[in-house]
Amino acid sequence: MPKLKTHSGASKRFSKTGTGKIKRGQTKTRHILTSKLPKTKRKLGRILLVSEADEAKVARMIPYA
Structure with missing residues (x-):
């Protein structure tokens, strides 16, 4: 499976606990x-x-966070 791209705007706004x-x-x-x-x-x-x-939508944008 190919690598997933992180949404750069989302990576600046969200982080995981x-x-x-x-x-x-x-x-x-x-x-x-x-x-x-x-x-x-x-x-x-x-x-x-x-x-x-909204959690599933945001999680897709930051797959490796």
Whole structure:
């Protein structure tokens, strides 16, 4: 079977945990932060897991992560 190509954009945005789940960052953290509450900015700084509905799609894009 041939080697699979990694989606370069996905490899920059997603990574796998030790148990094989896929981590992701959150949106809305780059600019216009002055209008956001400190509580909101704290929550946006956290790392989340990809939802089960999208996990298979993302896993195909990063086969060797």
